[in-house]
Amino acid sequence: MSEQRLKTSIAILGAGDVGATVAYTLLQNPICSEVILVDPKKELLEAQVRDLGDATYGGRAATRIRLGTHQEAGQADVVVITAGAKQKPGETRLSLLSRNLHILSSIFTSMSPISPHTILLLVANPVDILTYFARKLSGLPESQVLGTGTSLDSARLRGILAQKAEVSPSSIDAYVLGEHGDSQFVAWSNASIGSTPLRLALSAKLSDEFKADIESHTRGAAGAIIAAKGCTAYGIGNVAASICKYILFDSRTVRPLSFYQPELGCCLSMPAVIGRKGILRAMPMQLDEDERKLLEDCAEGLRAVIDSAEKELKADNELSHALERHT
């Protein structure tokens, strides 16, 4: 067997706040032989690898960390894409689209030829739109291209509901669905504590006002953290590293992730079974009429962004050639 096949590797594109935090989380909870960090900022990349390496010399069996090239990243078992601009205080995730689509396109040119077995995990924003274009730019089967989507929002939802209900977050089963962005919504009709439906568990507390407060807390969480410290990193570090584990361990864990929804014509978050081949299958969910409408509105908004991005791309020779190579 070749040496390459004996190793499991996760490549992280982007060695900024998020990329370094995903790497650190993977080093603290080893699930693969090596983590490869890639970034065009050479000094930053070398410093991050040295600093992260210092966290691995404590005597435990460790995952190795090294810097690498885009070409090497394209052969990894999982490629986590954090490369891209981040929001400034007050900016929306969608405002990053044009800059981050160019970066995404250049990444696929540099990684080519990408291994047909690689699973791509998109983190950079706007994550649903970038997941949609990564499918096209990579040429990989759509089950192998996924975005962290509303996994982070759902973790935030579990956190705030746990405080209100005075139970552990791990006892809350509740999802934020749709866009990892302003049109996201909570699937209240399916939420439970243990196996008790939320409406029974919280009874009188669960008013419209209570739900609106929780939704606004969850939707606004990133903006509030960014306004105070300039980025969010630990929550997404944990979410992305956990998804890598579900993939490499073929754990068949169900999580809300962004992936292509053929009937909606875009990528957005719905629950899916995650395993070694990426999205193994969608997990059907019975939404009520209001939630169904919110899902359709959310998809309509995302499709409009995709349409205008596609028009912009046609006017941009470099990007339109990159997309044509695979469509």
Ligand SMILES: NC(=O)C1=CN([C@@H]2O[C@H](COP(=O)(O)OP(=O)(O)OC[C@H]3O[C@@H](n4cnc5c(N)ncnc54)[C@H](O)[C@@H]3O)[C@@H](O)[C@H]2O)C=CC1
């Ligand atoms: N999906 C989610 O839930 C979350 C997404 N994010 C997103 O993650 C992205 C990264 O955020 P930060 O790490 O805070 O930003 P950052 O600015 O600290 O790091 C981004 C890094 O990407 C690098 N980069 C640029 N072009 C590259 C290329 N072609 N190949 C490899 N690396 C490249 C830059 O040099 C930079 O070091 C942003 O788009 C942010 O909005 C952040 C938190 C949560």
Ligand SMILES: CC(=O)C(=O)O
């Ligand atoms: C930045 C971002 O997308 C988040 O923390 O949710």
